Amino acid sequence: MGLLRAVLRHPSGRIGLGIIxxxxxxxxxxxxxxxxxxxxxxxxxxxxxxxxxTYWFGTDLLGRDTFSRLMLGIGESFLVAFASxxxxxxxxxxxxxxxxxxxxxxxxxxxxxxxVLLAFPAILLALLIVAIEGPGVVTxxxxxxxxxxxxxxxxxxxxxxALKAREFVEAARTFGSSQGYILSRHLxxxxxxxxxxQITLALAWSLLTESGLSFLGLGTQPPAPSLGVxxxxxxxxxxxxxxxxxxxxxxxxxxxxxxxxxxxxxxxxLDPRTRERTA
Amino acid sequence: xxxxxxxxLTFPLVLLGVSLLVFFAIRLVPGDAIIAMLGTExxxxxxxxRASLAQYFGLDQPIVVQYxxxxxxxxxxxxxxxVTYGKPVLEVIIARFPxxxxxxxxxxxxxxxxxxxxxxxxxxxxxxxxxxTVRVFAMLGQSTPSFVVGLVLIYFLSATFRILPAMGTFxxxxxxxxxxxxxxxxPAITLxxxxxxxxxxxxxxxxxDVLSDDYVRTARSKGASQRDVVWGHALPNALIPVVTLSGVxxxxxxGGAVIVEQIFALPGLGRLTLDxxxxxxxxxxxxxxxxxxxxxxxxxxxVDLAYAALDPRIRLGGK
Numbered sequence: 001m002g003l004l005r006a007v008l009r010h011p012s013g014r015i016g017l018g019i020i021x022x023x024x025x026x027x028x029x030x031x032x033x034x035x036x037x038x039x040x041x042x043x044x045x046x047x048x049x050x051x052x053x054t055y056w057f058g059t060d061l062l063g064r065d066t067f068s069r070l071m072l073g074i075g076e077s078f079l080v081a082f083a084s085x086x087x088x089x090x091x092x093x094x095x096x097x098x099x100x101x102x103x104x105x106x107x108x109x110x111x112x113x114x115x116v117l118l119a120f121p122a123i124l125l126a127l128l129i130v131a132i133e134g135p136g137v138v139t140x141x142x143x144x145x146x147x148x149x150x151x152x153x154x155x156x157x158x159x160x161x162a163l164k165a166r167e168f169v170e171a172a173r174t175f176g177s178s179q180g181y182i183l184s185r186h187l188x189x190x191x192x193x194x195x196x197x198q199i200t201l202a203l204a205w206s207l208l209t210e211s212g213l214s215f216l217g218l219g220t221q222p223p224a225p226s227l228g229v230x231x232x233x234x235x236x237x238x239x240x241x242x243x244x245x246x247x248x249x250x251x252x253x254x255x256x257x258x259x260x261x262x263x264x265x266x267x268x269x270l271d272p273r274t275r276e277r278t279a
Numbered sequence: 280x281x282x283x284x285x286x287x288l289t290f291p292l293v294l295l296g297v298s299l300l301v302f303f304a305i306r307l308v309p310g311d312a313i314i315a316m317l318g319t320e321x322x323x324x325x326x327x328x329r330a331s332l333a334q335y336f337g338l339d340q341p342i343v344v345q346y347x348x349x350x351x352x353x354x355x356x357x358x359x360x361x362v363t364y365g366k367p368v369l370e371v372i373i374a375r376f377p378x379x380x381x382x383x384x385x386x387x388x389x390x391x392x393x394x395x396x397x398x399x400x401x402x403x404x405x406x407x408x409x410x411x412t413v414r415v416f417a418m419l420g421q422s423t424p425s426f427v428v429g430l431v432l433i434y435f436l437s438a439t440f441r442i443l444p445a446m447g448t449f450x451x452x453x454x455x456x457x458x459x460x461x462x463x464x465x466p467a468i469t470l471x472x473x474x475x476x477x478x479x480x481x482x483x484x485x486x487x488d489v490l491s492d493d494y495v496r497t498a499r500s501k502g503a504s505q506r507d508v509v510w511g512h513a514l515p516n517a518l519i520p521v522v523t524l525s526g527v528x529x530x531x532x533x534g535g536a537v538i539v540e541q542i543f544a545l546p547g548l549g550r551l552t553l554d555x556x557x558x559x560x561x562x563x564x565x566x567x568x569x570x571x572x573x574x575x576x577x578x579x580x581x582v583d584l585a586y587a588a589l590d591p592r593i594r595l596g597g598k
Contacts, residue, residue: 012418112289116296119572121534124552128568131556132307208424212538215426216553231426235542238434245434249427257422264418 006269013265019258023251027078030071037065039072039225048241058243060233066244069225070251076226077255080140080219081206087145088206089199092152093191097183099153100160111157114150122147122209127218135218143213144206155198156191163187193270200266204259211252227252283587290580297572298353302346305565358566363558368566371551376570378547381452382539383532385463386471387525393471394478395521401479402486403509413479420476425535429469429542436465449546466543470535474528481524485517492516519586526582530575 007013029035036056037043043063051058057066099110117125122144129143163169163186172182213219214228222229227248234244324332333339340348352358358368401413450458489495490513498512537549544550548567555563 112292112296115289115293116300119293119297119576120568121530121571121575123537124534124568124571127537127552127556128301128304128564131561131564132304204422211424212426215424216538216541218556228426231430235430235433238430239437242434242438245430249430253419253423253427256424257419260418260422 003269007262007265010265010268012261013269016258016261016263016265019254020262023074023078023255023258026071027075030068031075035065035068035071037068039064039068040223041065048237050241051243057247058241060230060241060244061237066230066247069230070227070247073225073227073230073248074251074255076137076220076224077207077210077214077228077252080137080144080210081203083141084144084206084210085148085199085202087141088148088202089152089195091145092149092154093156093188093195095149096153096156097160097187100157100164101179101183101187107157111153114153117146117150120147122205123212126209126213127216130213130218135213135221137220140210140213140219144209147209148202148206151202152195152198155194159191159194160187163190197263197267197270200259200263204256204263207252207256207259227255283584286580286583286587290576293576294573297576298350298569299346301565301569301572302349305561306342308561353569358569359562361555361563361566362560363555363563364560368562371563372548372567372570375546375548375551377452378449378545379533379536379540379549381459382463382466382470382536382545382547383529385467386469386474386532387529389467389471390474390478390528391521391525393475395482395518397475397479398482398484399486399509399514399517401483402490403505405487410483413483417476417479417483421473421480423473425469425472426538426542428472429466429539432465432469433542462545466539466545469542470532470539474532477524477528478521481520482517485520486513489513489517523582523586526579529578530571533571533574 007017030039041064043059043065045063046055046059047063048061049055049059049063055065055067057070059065060069095110095114099107120128125147126140126143129146130139133139133142169182169186172186177185210219211226211228211231214226215232217229217232219228220226222233230248231245231252234241234248238245330339338345349359356369358372360366361368361371364371397413397417401410404410450462452459486509490509492513495508495513498508503512533548536547537553539545540547540549541553548571552564552567552571554560555567
């Protein structure tokens with residue numbers, strides 16, 4: 001609760017959290033079917049209608065309601081983002097912890113594997129994985145999860161190494177605490193702050209990567225609405241129906257902005273050492 | 280062991296890892312190389328034809344031997360034959376690479392030209408309204424995907440001026456420099472947009488750091504003008520993190536080019552990779568991914584070496 005209060009006191013934290021909460025509510029309402037119109041239904045007489053009281057954000061070429069589709073699209077994008085960051089954070093944290101704890105050869109081998117993964121630009125590695133698995137939501141989650149694993153491994157390893165050398169860990173070892181207890185109680189618990197910051201920022205990147213993959217036609221597959229797919233579809237009609245481009249574009253931007261702002265605020269609050277150095 | 284030696288020693292190891300990953304990743308694709316090459320016609324092959332094809336491509340060998348042969352081929356620049364082009368993969372890649380390289384360099388130039396002055400400007404006016412404005416724009420810039428920037432640019436051009444960026448046929452730089460630049464400027468802005476925002480943020484915070492250093496205070500107390508202090512004394516040191524960022528970001532520009540080349544219909548390496556994926560041209564996918572990762576690694580190594588050369592604390596392995 002103290003953290004929540006601190007976030008709300010922080011100007012960018014307040015805005016970021018506000019944006020995320022609004023989008024989460026929209027996504028949940030969309031997921032349970034509480035959209036203004038059926039997002040997949042084609043109102044054939046109302047094709048390419050500009051925004052109005054009936055269709056708040058207008059309709060597309062097939063007469064589908066843009067606002068309803070956006071609500072589902074946000075859900076789809078958030079699902080991929082949250083799931084892939086969960087994969088990356090779990091795998092990366094375990095790898096970073098064990099690399100630091102076992103040390104020596106393990107450290108070298110594990111971190112070199114992470115270096116190899118980092119040698120690929122994110123979207124390229126994701127493309128390679130999509131090429132193997134075929135496009136789809138599960139592939140997107142796997143791909144983005146793998147792409148961001150090394151970042152978590154690095155974020156965890158360095159402080160874990162420092163903690164390992166501290167007296168209280170030494171003491172716990174001497175009086176026979178189990179490895180699992182030391183790793184979870186003494187190391188992991190002290191890494192919660194940097195991990196929270198990293199997870200929030202990673203959510204912004206994974207939204208970016210997911211919408212990029214979908215935009216290229218390699219993420220969520222139509223007719224399921226996804227922000228990237230909606231934007232890609234808007235390109236051919238942008239002069240006739242600019243709202244088809246405007247609203248999904250703004251939505252993606254705001255969603256990413258929300259997590260970036262919250263991430264920055266959390267870094268200020270949880271990691272005072274970097275406060276001066278970040279913009 | 281000092282930093283330089285360590286960096287140079289692990290470089291080939293990481294390269295080897297990258298080649299292993301790409302080689303085995305492509306082999307995870309359902310179906311073997313023969314099916315990938317012939318498509319449904321592979322079903323018409325007799326057992327004997329299949330076996331002889333497998334032997335010809337070395338597919339009858341154990342996987343380790345196949346990898347060894349492939350790796351030896353890499354040293355000779357042999358990345359295999361593209362299924363769709365019927366030409367050596369390296370040749371196809373080299374033909375497309377100049378465009379992507381130019382696009383990346385151009386967008387980097389734009390990002391640095393916008394980001395460094397903006398960052399310095401904001402740092403010298405820290406916490407004043409002008410600083411806040413720069414920071415808000417940088418935050419927005421960093422949160423805008425390149426395809427949104429690209430679509431908005433195309434929209435405004437076509438809606439306001441009724442012109443569309445020249446798409447389709449590409450004008451090489453050395454044939455018609457102006458025509459080429461006219462074609463590349465929008466894609467370069469698109470690709471450099473969020474990078475410019477990142478440069479702004481990094482140069483602002485680095486500048487703020489340096490401005491509070493003792494040597495800057497000394498320069499000030501000796502009566503150096505504000506301009507001398509900022510641009511002459513502080514900036515060179517503040518640029519170090521910007522150089523590091525640029526090295527890392529260069530790889531992302533190469534990757535990001537995939538999306539931008541797609542929007543502006545530019546025949547670069549990114550589009551080539553994308554097309555290769557949809558056409559299931561696995562030798563080409565493999566070659567292109569390897570090529571981009573290799574470039575990324577080399578650029579990062581060069582940046583690290585340059586960085587070490589500039590900063591003795593890093594060169595000597597201390598903190």
